Amino acid sequence: MLHQVLFIIFGVVCVAGALNLLLQRHPINSALSLIVVMGALALLFLLLGAEFVAAVQVIVYAGAVMVLFVFVIMLLNAGVEEHTRGSRVAIFLGIPGLIAFFIFMCWAIGSNGSALGQARIGSFYVPTQELGIALFREFLLPFEVTSVLILIAIMGAVVLARRER
Amino acid sequence: MSLTTYIIFAIIKLAIVLFVLLTAVAYIVLLERKVVARMQNRWGPNRVGPFGLLQPLADGAKFIFKEDIIPDSVYKPLYIAAPMIALILALTSISLIPFGENWKIAGYHVPLEITAFWNGNGIQDINIGLLIILGITSIGVYGVALSGWSSNSKYSLLGSLRASAQLMSYELSLGLSLVGVLLISGSLSLRQIVDSQGGSIVNWNFFGRLQFIAFFIYIMAAYAETNRIPFDLPEAETELVAGYHTEYSSMKFAMFFMAEYCNMVTVACLATILFFGGWHSPFEALHIAAPALWIAISPVFWFVVKVFFFIFLYIWIRGTLPRFRYDQLMAFGWKFLLPLSIANIIVTSLVLALRS
Numbered sequence: 413m414l415h416q417v418l419f420i421i422f423g424v425v426c427v428a429g430a431l432n433l434l435l436q437r438h439p440i441n442s443a444l445s446l447i448v449v450m451g452a453l454a455l456l457f458l459l460l461g462a463e464f465v466a467a468v469q470v471i472v473y474a475g476a477v478m479v480l481f482v483f484v485i486m487l488l489n490a491g492v493e494e495h496t497r498g499s500r501v502a503i504f505l506g507i508p509g510l511i512a513f514f515i516f517m518c519w520a521i522g523s524n525g526s527a528l529g530q531a532r533i534g535s536f537y538v539p540t541q542e543l544g545i546a547l548f549r550e551f552l553l554p555f556e557v558t559s560v561l562i563l564i565a566i567m568g569a570v571v572l573a574r575r576e577r
Numbered sequence: 578m579s580l581t582t583y584i585i586f587a588i589i590k591l592a593i594v595l596f597v598l599l600t601a602v603a604y605i606v607l608l609e610r611k612v613v614a615r616m617q618n619r620w621g622p623n624r625v626g627p628f629g630l631l632q633p634l635a636d637g638a639k640f641i642f643k644e645d646i647i648p649d650s651v652y653k654p655l656y657i658a659a660p661m662i663a664l665i666l667a668l669t670s671i672s673l674i675p676f677g678e679n680w681k682i683a684g685y686h687v688p689l690e691i692t693a694f695w696n697g698n699g700i701q702d703i704n705i706g707l708l709i710i711l712g713i714t715s716i717g718v719y720g721v722a723l724s725g726w727s728s729n730s731k732y733s734l735l736g737s738l739r740a741s742a743q744l745m746s747y748e749l750s751l752g753l754s755l756v757g758v759l760l761i762s763g764s765l766s767l768r769q770i771v772d773s774q775g776g777s778i779v780n781w782n783f784f785g786r787l788q789f790i791a792f793f794i795y796i797m798a799a800y801a802e803t804n805r806i807p808f809d810l811p812e813a814e815t816e817l818v819a820g821y822h823t824e825y826s827s828m829k830f831a832m833f834f835m836a837e838y839c840n841m842v843t844v845a846c847l848a849t850i851l852f853f854g855g856w857h858s859p860f861e862a863l864h865i866a867a868p869a870l871w872i873a874i875s876p877v878f879w880f881v882v883k884v885f886f887f888i889f890l891y892i893w894i895r896g897t898l899p900r901f902r903y904d905q906l907m908a909f910g911w912k913f914l915l916p917l918s919i920a921n922i923i924v925t926s927l928v929l930a931l932r933s
Contacts (some may be wrong), residue, residue, distance in 0.1 A: 440655070440726070447719070462834045467708035475715025479722065479745065486653060486734070540765055
């Protein structure tokens with residue numbers, strides 16, 4: 413009961429934040445709604461018991477990545493965006509596609525409901541220690557490869573940002 | 578324990594901590610004015626009440642009754658929201674701090690921190706308290722960044738840019754300096770970190786476990802995070818009027834002020850918990866016989882004593898050191914503190930690996 417109430421609350425906050433992100437006209441409001449989405453996602457992770465992932469979601473996405481977004485918006489002094497009336501592709505392709513997607517999701521969940529099972533508070537609980545052990549023993553190679561990838565991305569960013577004079 | 582008693586206990590704890598914290602913040606301001614005054618051979622505030630002890634009340638009344646000016650050119654929603662964000666986040670992080678061992682009240686097991694979750698039949702400590710505090714500090718940038726931007730004034734914007742850059746740079750060293758402590762205690766729960774330091778003063782991370790380098794990094798980075806001298810460039814009054822809160826007045830300014838002092842208290846609490854044995858008495862190894870009442874109260878007593886020491890250290894440093902130049906600040910953070918904290922992690926983990 414409690415987990416359903418909490419899930420609905422945070423799910424609604426998450427979706428409302430995402431819609432607000434699209435509807436707001438000022439870029440900084442959009443960025444702030446994205447932070448709300450990140451926070452709500454972190455709480456949804458926490459409901460499932462993935463506490464470390466939830467904390468990292470807040471620290472990395474809400475705390476670091478979005479700060480850079482906000483910074484860029486602040487420094488560029490981006491003004492209010494202009495809304496166009498929308499393209500024809502969106503009207504003729506997007507809306508039927510959205511409806512079809514909804515119908516498909518409802519059908520898929522409705523027909524396989526019993527097989528999907530239920531999630532309760534903390535039903536995917538993983539202590540941080542076990543996560544670390546899994547990451548550094550079983551998935552050591554993917555972990556290292558990812559870190560090399562990020563390192564290359566950092567070096568690429570430095571090279572691109574630094575113009576030769 | 579039923580859900581109702583859990584909620585009742587949570588509300589009681591919330592009320593007590595909020596009251597004590599806000600009173601403490603008011604009197605830390607007074608203490609700071611007094612101590613800095615004495616260091617400069619002045620008297621400090623001594624007119625309101627005996628020894629100036631009612632000065633915080635007078636200040637509070639003044640803040641409430643001052644005119645709340647909102648300049649015309651500000652972006653209003655964020656201008657109003659920014660001080661709230663700052664204060665709410667500051668108050669949230671203090672709710673994760675455990676102030677002492679679990680108390681038994683009316684047959685219930687009550688942990689002395691606000692955020693302890695209800696697991697169906699009892700109260701349980703939160704496992705990743707330290708990570709959540711780090712997360713809240715990392716979100717704390719928004720209060721500063723948004724206030725500076727929404728004020729639509731160049732001093733505010735420059736102050737908030739400085740503050741945000743400083744916060745992000747020092748957050749890295751701050752997080753990495755804690756890794757040594759985490760390696761030793763093997764837990765992210767603040768209560769377990771304190772428990773691992775029990776027994777005697779030698780077991781404290783600062784003394785016996787040789788984390789004094791980590792402590793040095795932590796305290797430097799934390800001073801930068803709370804925008805205090807010698808890292809108070811975001812509000813350097815000689816250059817930026819008052820930095821990010823230049824355009825704020827009345828209670829909105831007071832909210833920033835309270836947030837800063839709440840963050841100081843949190844930093845002092847964390848330093849106590851992580852490096853100085855939390856609520857453990859320094860004379861624990863001597864096993865001195867004591868009455869039962871003292872045994873119940875002494876953890877909270879020692880915790881408060883240690884926190885008070887760190888608050889005093891803040892004031893002491895404010896009275897002693899000058900302000901950094903901005904390039905010095907960045908060079909100190911990136912070229913000195915960051916390599917030092919990484920070296921600390923490597924040495925600590927090497928020692929631990931060789932011992933095991």
